[in-house]
Amino acid sequence: MKSNHTTPSGGNVFADLNLPDAENLRLRSELMVAIRKWVKDTSLTQAEAAQRLDTTQPILNDVIRGRYDRFTIDRLVNVLDAAGLRVSVSVRKAA
Numbered sequence: 696m697k698s699n700h701t702t703p704s705g706g707n708v709f710a711d712l713n714l715p716d717a718e719n720l721r722l723r724s725e726l727m728v729a730i731r732k733w734v735k736d737t738s739l740t741q742a743e744a745a746q747r748l749d750t751t752q753p754i755l756n757d758v759i760r761g762r763y764d765r766f767t768i769d770r771l772v773n774v775l776d777a778a779g780l781r782v783s784v785s786v787r788k789a790a
Contacts, residue, residue, distance in 0.1 A: 723763045726771035726782070730758050733778045748777045 702711075709724075710717035734744045734755070745755040757765050758774070772782050 719768065720763060723766060723768055723771060724761070726768065726775060727758050727761055727763060727766070729780065730755075730771065730774055730778065731761075733775075733780060734759060748774050750774060750777075 704711055707717055707721045709720040714720060730748075734741070737744060737747075739747065741755050741759070742752045745752045748755065758771070775782055
């Protein structure tokens with residue numbers, strides 16, 4: 696008989712998968728979600744949104760598709776700034 700075992704997440708899927716630089720990946724993913732939400736909320740086409748964000752439609756499409764390996768935190772913060780959004784950083788002791 697097959698057993699259904701579930702391991703609870705530690706709050707960072709990248710760390711759960713034992714990927715290197717897991718916290719960096721989590722942060723990039725979070726920034727990309729904010730960009731994706733902004734595009735959706737504005738109801739702009741990708742081409743229109745890309746123009747407002749001072750980037751190209753293919754690059755914006757990579758963000759929307761979650762291709763986190765193609766972007767640095769700096770670049771994503773700059774895109775959010777162009778969208779009129781501000782990024783806040785919080786630092787705390789690790790669990």
